[in-house]
Amino acid sequence: MEVNETNRPLTEEQTNAAETLVPTVEQSTENVKYEPKHTKEEVIQRLKEINENACEADKQEIDLLKQTFYKLHKSEQEVNRKTFIEAGGDANSFIPQSDPLEPELKSILSEIKEKRNSMIAAIEKEKEENLQKKLDILEKMKSITESSEDAGKNYSEFKSLQQEWNEIKLIPANKVNEIWKTYQLYNEKFYDMLKLNNEFREYDFKKNLELKTHICEAAEKLADEPDVISAFHQLQKLHQEFREIGPVAKEMRESIWNRFKAASTAVNRRHQKHFEDLKEQEQNNLDQKTVICEIAEAMEYDKFTTFTDWEDKTQEILALQAKWKTIGYAPQKMNLKIFERFRAACDEFFKRKAEFFKTAKENMALNLEKKKELCEKAEALKDSTAWKETAEILAKLQKEWKTVGPVPKKYSDAVWKRFIGACDYFFEQKAKATSSQRSEELENLSKKEAIIKQVAELEKSEVYDETIGEKLKSIIAEWNSIGFVPFKEKDRLYKEFRNLVNSIFDKANISATEKKLNSYKSGLSKEANLYKEREKLVRIYERIKNEIKTYENNLGFLNSSSKKGNSLVNDIARKIEKLKNDLNLTLKKIEAIDETMNN
Structure with a gap:
């Protein structure tokens, strides 16, 4: 056999x-991936479940649960901090509170760690013992393969050694290949010796x-x-x-x-492709989340100047947060980082928003006080009989009112009605006291309406010769010579007249400077404070002259031979030319005021 x-x-x-x-x-x-936990209690409960069988626990899941607990704790602290600040507290005075669940968390984690360390130590010890057992088996196999006895007699013993070898499982990883090759060698030698x-x-x-x-x-x-x-x-x-x-x-x-x-x-291959597809999807998720972060970080806070601006952007941030929730995991090493980046951008937005609303409320409170002061001034003047002087003062108060920002909504209507009520009362009394002027104002109204018709006919002309400008100047001079019209008609008449004159200017291709001058002249009237306007123009005139002189002096310091210097020289030359045009226009405006005051 x-x-x-x-x-x-x-x-x-x-x-x-x-x-x-x-x-x-x-x-x-x-x-x-593991099922996400949304509360610290859920984290503690899951860790308790893991602790019951800590030896088979997954360290990755334990680390993730620990991170989740402290992220939730940090989020609670952020909410408490914001509540503290919104309640009027100083951000630097905020003291975070310790978490009552943290001692329990640390206790469970410590128990799990001890059990796992004990398990690992036991496994390592078992591996070393198994290694020694297998080395002993190899020595016995070696002895059999080198024996001169009939191999058939040793067959049962060798089979028993094989069975014993297979029953021994874990050994140190760095010894697996070496000891397996030796085992293979002795098996080959033995079976080569068999003669069954x-x-x-x-x-x-x-x-x-x-x-x-x-x-x-x-x-x-x-x-x-x-x-x-x-x-x-x-x-x-x-x-x-x-x-x-x-x-x-x-x-x-x-x-x-x-x-x-x-x-x-x-x-x-399926296993490898599964993780390649998973990595590709996670990278795609990271790309999407990165874009969302960039959008949230690119908020131009300096341009958000109204409540509406902030509310519109709040809806955008909420939409980004909703979109974020629909996107899956990013790669594990980036998942927490990209989330922290997005949360930081959102926190920054809501921090800025809270600061804006706080500042806005403070400003509105100041604006309310300013408007109350204007109300008091108007109310103090409403019974005055110095009609002209008081009317000018009230007009200035109305202009100042427009420069004051908004007030809290619940006070807005009341403070406005108080202010406009005082103004209206004065002008009604003024109208009654100056009823003798009514007929003259109505006559002036008829004259200005006649002029408007005349200008309208002129505007319909299809051919414009050189006399158009002179005719228009004559009409504007006539318009300016006419006195007051009823107050309620003043703005309407001026708007109609100005629109017709501007239309003629456009059609006749009158120069921009001449157009501005004529438009300015059409708005002049003796009832305005021409002395103050003239002083303002003189100051503008002197300022422009000084600017021209400064630019002309600067030209002497520039080296126009270089490309950069030549560009700057041309830029300054254009500015000087514009300033000279402005200077000429200002001078003509002064002359127009002088002409109006002398008529």
């Missing part, structure tokens, strides 16, 4: 190939082929397993079982190995 080569191990080439197909468990769980009969050998090969065929079939079915991660872990177990089964007939060894390797490759 010949000796059967039962349990002949894989060749070194096959073993190395198998090892390259099997990633470590740590790699396969890199991107596993063909019938026994074929039976053993057939049994091993059946077992390995079943493993191949199981591995092939994993290609259709919906859960890619589960399929990968099941494959690791099948690889371990495949290793532990003895050899098959020599002519079947390569084919059965290739079949198992092909099935393994299919599972590993």
Whole structure:
């Protein structure tokens, strides 16, 4: 009888190939996600569940739960801080409160850590003990392979050593390949020594082929397993079982190995593609979240000057937050960072908004006081009979009213009615006292309406010759010579007259300076404070002269030979030319005032 080569191990080439197909468990769980916790109580409860079986706990989940707890705690502190500030407290005086759940959290984490450390120490100790056991088995196998006795007599003992070897599991990772190769070597030597009969050998090969065929079939079915991660872990177990089964007939060894390797490759490719797709999706999520952060960070706060501006932008921020919630995880190393970036941008927005509303309320309170003062001034003047002087003062108060900003909405109507009521009362009394002027104002109204008709006819002309400008000047002079009209008609008449004159200016292509001058002249009237206007224009005239002189002096310091210098020279020259035009226009305005005052 010949000796059967039962349990002949894989060749070194096959073993190395198998090892390259099997990633470590740590790699396969890199991107596993966990159910998010929304409260600190949920975090504590989950940690308690983990603590019940701490030896099988996932450190990644524990770290994530710890981060979640402190993020929630920090968010609560931010809310408390904002509430404290909004209640009038000083931001620098805010003292964060300790979390009552934190001691319990630390206690549970400490228990889990102790249990895991004990487990790890026990596992390492077990690995070292297993390593020594396997080294002892190898020594016995070596002794058998070097024995001169009939190998058949040692067959049962060798089989027992193989069984004992397979029952020993974990050993230090850095010794796995080395000790496995030695084990393979002694197996090969032993089976080469065996001289079992063909019938026994074929039976053993057939049994091993059946077992390995079943493993191949199981591995092939994993290609259709919906859960890619589960399929990968099941494959690791099948690889371990495949290793532990003895050899098959020599002519079947390569084919059965290739079949198992092909099935393994299919599972590993699905596993690899799953994580590649996951990484691609996470990167896409990161890109989307980065864009949202950039939008939130690009808020132009200096341009938000009204309540409406801030409310509009608040809706934008809320829309960004809603969009953020629809986007999945970013890559693990960036997920927390991108969230902190977005939260910082949102916090900055709402901080700025709170500051604006606080400042706006303070300003509105000051504006209310200013408007109350204007009301008091108007009320003090409403019974005055110095009609002209008082009317001018009230007109100035009305202009000043327009420069004062808004007041709180609940006071807005009341303070306005108080102010306009005092003004209206004075002008009504003035109208009654000056009723003798009524007929003259109505006559002036008729004259100005006649002039408007005249200008309207002139505006309809299709051909404009050089006399148009002179006619228009004569009409404007006549308009300015007419006295007061009823107060309620004044703005309407002036608007109609000005629009018609501007239309004629446009059609006749009168120069911009002349147009401004004529428009200015049309607005002059003796009832205005012409002395004050003239003094203002004289000051403007002197200022423009000084600016022209300064620019002309600066030209002497510039080197126009360089490109930059030449550009600056041209720019200054254009400014000087514009200033000279403004100077000429200002001088003509002064002359117009003088002419009006002398008529």
